[in-house]
Amino acid sequence: xxxxxxxxxxxxxxxxxxxxxxxxxxxxxxxxxxxxxxxxxxxxxxxxxxxxxxxxxxxxxxxxxxxxxxxxxxxxxxxxxxxxxxxxxxxxxxxxxxxxxxxxxxxxxxxxxxxxxxxxxxxxxxxxxxxxxxxxxxxxxxxxxxxxxxxx
Amino acid sequence: xxxxxxxxxxxxxxxxxxxxxxxxxxxxxxxxxxxxxxxxxxxxxxxxxxxxxxxxxxxxxxxxxxxxxxxxxxxxxxxxxxxxxxxxxxxxxxxxxxxxxxxxxxxxxxxxxxxxxxxxxxxxxxxxxxxxxxxxxxxxxxxxxxxxxxxx
Numbered sequence: 001x002x003x004x005x006x007x008x009x010x011x012x013x014x015x016x017x018x019x020x021x022x023x024x025x026x027x028x029x030x031x032x033x034x035x036x037x038x039x040x041x042x043x044x045x046x047x048x049x050x051x052x053x054x055x056x057x058x059x060x061x062x063x064x065x066x067x068x069x070x071x072x073x074x075x076x077x078x079x080x081x082x083x084x085x086x087x088x089x090x091x092x093x094x095x096x097x098x099x100x101x102x103x104x105x106x107x108x109x110x111x112x113x114x115x116x117x118x119x120x121x122x123x124x125x126x127x128x129x130x131x132x133x134x135x136x137x138x139x140x141x142x143x144x145x146x147x148x149x150x151x152x
Numbered sequence: 153x154x155x156x157x158x159x160x161x162x163x164x165x166x167x168x169x170x171x172x173x174x175x176x177x178x179x180x181x182x183x184x185x186x187x188x189x190x191x192x193x194x195x196x197x198x199x200x201x202x203x204x205x206x207x208x209x210x211x212x213x214x215x216x217x218x219x220x221x222x223x224x225x226x227x228x229x230x231x232x233x234x235x236x237x238x239x240x241x242x243x244x245x246x247x248x249x250x251x252x253x254x255x256x257x258x259x260x261x262x263x264x265x266x267x268x269x270x271x272x273x274x275x276x277x278x279x280x281x282x283x284x285x286x287x288x289x290x291x292x293x294x295x296x297x298x299x300x301x302x303x304x
Contacts, residue, residue, distance in 0.1 A: 002154070006276075007269035009301030099302055103269055117159035117255055124158075124276030128300075149161030150251055 004106040004120040008127045009099045012134045014070040017100045020134055021073040021091050022064065030130040030139035041067045044078070049142045049152075057152065060084065083115055102127070121148050156258040156272040160279045161251045164286045166222040169252045172286055173225040173243050174216065182282040182291035193219045196230070201294045201304075209304065212236065235267055254279070273300050 010017055020026035023039035027047065037045030041064055049058040060080030065088070066072055075089040090105040104127060109116050125146045133139030140146060162169055172178035175191035179199065189197030193216055201210040212232030217240070218224055227241040242257040256279060261268050277298045285291030292298060 003264060004272070005264055005269040006273040007266060007301055007303075008273055096302060101301060103266065105269075112155060112157055114159060114255060117157035117257075120156070120272065121158040121160055121276050121279065124273050125280075127273065128277075149159055149253060150248060151159075 001108045001110065002112045002116070003109070004104075004116065004123060006104040006120075006124055006127055008102050008104070008131060009096075010102060010131045010134050011099055014093050014095050014100050016134050017093055017102060017130075018070045018073070020130055022067055028141060030133040030141050031126055032142040032145075034142075037061075038064075039067075040064065045075075052143045054143075062089070066090075081115070083109065083113060102130075115151075118149060118151050122152065153260045153262065154264045154268070155261065156256075156268065156275060158256040158272075158276055158279055160254050160256070160283060161248075162254060162283045162286050163251055166245050166247050166252050168286050169245055169254060169282075170222045170225070172282060174219055180293060182285040182293050183278055184294040184297075186294075189213075191216065191219075193217075197227075204295045206295075214241070218242075233267070235261065235265060254282075267303075270301060270303050274304065 020030060024035045024037050024045055027035040032047050032049050034048040034050065035045060037043060043064050044061055046061045048056060051057050060077060062075040062077045065076040066074030071093055073091045077084045077087050087106060087108045090107060092103040094101050104123065106119065106123060125148060129140040172182060176187045176189050176197055180187040184199050184201050186200040187197060189195060195216050196213055198213045200208060203209050212229060214227040214229045217228040218226035223245055225243045229236045229239050239261060240259045242259060244255040246253050256275065258271065258275060277300060281291040281293060
């Protein structure tokens, strides 16, 4: 099993970052505009990705398998790209002065395939979008996301 | 051992991306302005990082342990942060239409420590800087690099 891990600092209180990770409205502000579902422990969220012309290019669902207010969020993927099935996305938060430090993980990939390298790069840009959302009120969720290679 | 891996597409010929990885002049255009040394197989390069006020914040040296023209470059770190000693940075290039696809790796970390998560995020932003350099002629090397957390 192999993991993607990233670390980013966001100049905002823990609660604002937490809300962007634990609710569909939050996720819609930085990952993909088309995010729906319940922000409750054990609830499921659906996220759908469209290209700039409106064509669907990807769809996933995850269970909120951990929700510790202002501390940690875990998404367990139950549908989506084959490589993502059974993987977990984890967010750990801690405060340092006026900054929230976020440790991101996309964990339990079976193999370090090229698609994982794509996703690692793509997650980094989505974390920049998350920071932008929380600090300025406007992120870059899909379909306005930064394209990083020929896959997306 | 654990690896950071990223994938990015750059709209430029293989040779332009290769030159940005295999020469000190190239590296100075996207990673840190203070890059010196020999772009030859077995040659050593030194890179030094300064903050925007000119204070030195980091220094490393690596051997160009693999140089395959327009295909692959490998940097083997011989000095720098303790966690980097003995690690390798690898770049694999391939062409797809008018795009060069780059698979980046920072390989053989002993443990997936928080500093590795920082470096993964930071490498992603430096790869965006590399793309910008090759596509537009101007990257964002240190000290003008995008700051991503309280460590840099």
